[in-house]
Amino acid sequence: MPSFLEERLPVDVRLGMSYADDYTVMITTTSGGAEYRKLVQPFPARSFHINFTTDQADLWSRVIALYHRAYGKFAGFRVKCMDDFSTNNLTGTPTPLDEVLANSSTGIYQLRNFYGTNGTALAGVGYPSRTIFKPVAGTVVAAKNGVTISSGLTVNTTTGLITISPAPLISDTITAGCQFDIPCRFNSMIEVTAIDRKFRDCGSIDLIELLNP
Structure with a gap:
């Protein structure tokens, strides 16, 4: 069930x-x-x-x-x-540069939304993030090294995982935004x-x- x-x-x-x-x-x-x-x-x-x-x-x-x-x-x-x-200031229109995603060697990334700031820490206290498991269909946008990904992006709206093909390098910076x-x-x-x-x-x-x- x-x-x-x-x-x-x-x-x-x-x-x-x-x-x-x-x-x-x-x-x-x-x-x-x-x-x-x-x-x-x-x-x-x-x-x-x-x-x-x-x-x-x-x-x-x-x-x-x-x-x-x-x-x-x-x-x-x-x-x-x-x-x-929304990943853009709580209620704004999502942009591909909203949130930095964790590095991946497989091309699969988990959407997330930071609170307080975009993933940096101050005096040893981190700013937490909410794992986005349920993005809204049709709202996910992503970028690699600041350039919007226009093809090869697959979104699983039931898990919040996105797949980029071909897989980026581990050193590439992947960002994404969505409604959730x-x-x-x-x-x-x-x-x-x-x-x-x-x-x-x-x-x-x-x-x-x-x-x-």
Whole structure:
């Protein structure tokens, strides 16, 4: 049974959304009050809190239907964060020079998006990146040594891997940009409240990002 649905949580119905990024940090406090902190994973993990208020038929046919197709908390799906869906300044049109990708000798590269700056570090503290597993089809653009790649570029929109053929040299600088969705799953049940005969409200829907979908 597949554990990820390649479909997007509806965002074109009336909704309210809040979100927050967190990092897994283990903190140990000694008897003297000193703290020892260990960063378990250097990637942001986003959680969403969503409230839908919409027509009953729309809620049932789209939001509730997705919940059931996902078997509740079991399967993941795509979520577009309206404040953070592009490698170009969060919401801009992607460019081939947006983000530097890790070196590869195989011609296969993983899309990613840095937060804070473009992959540099300051005083030993790195600026983290989000691995982009779910780029939006038709939005990925890439460049080699600053020159846009116009042919030989293949994009896997289910993994975020791009393949460049022929494979660049290990010393070449590969950059890329795209729009992306965040892979998430439901982290709560959906409680529906009848507002009147036609409209329904389902608040307190919690979603959590899947770091390894």
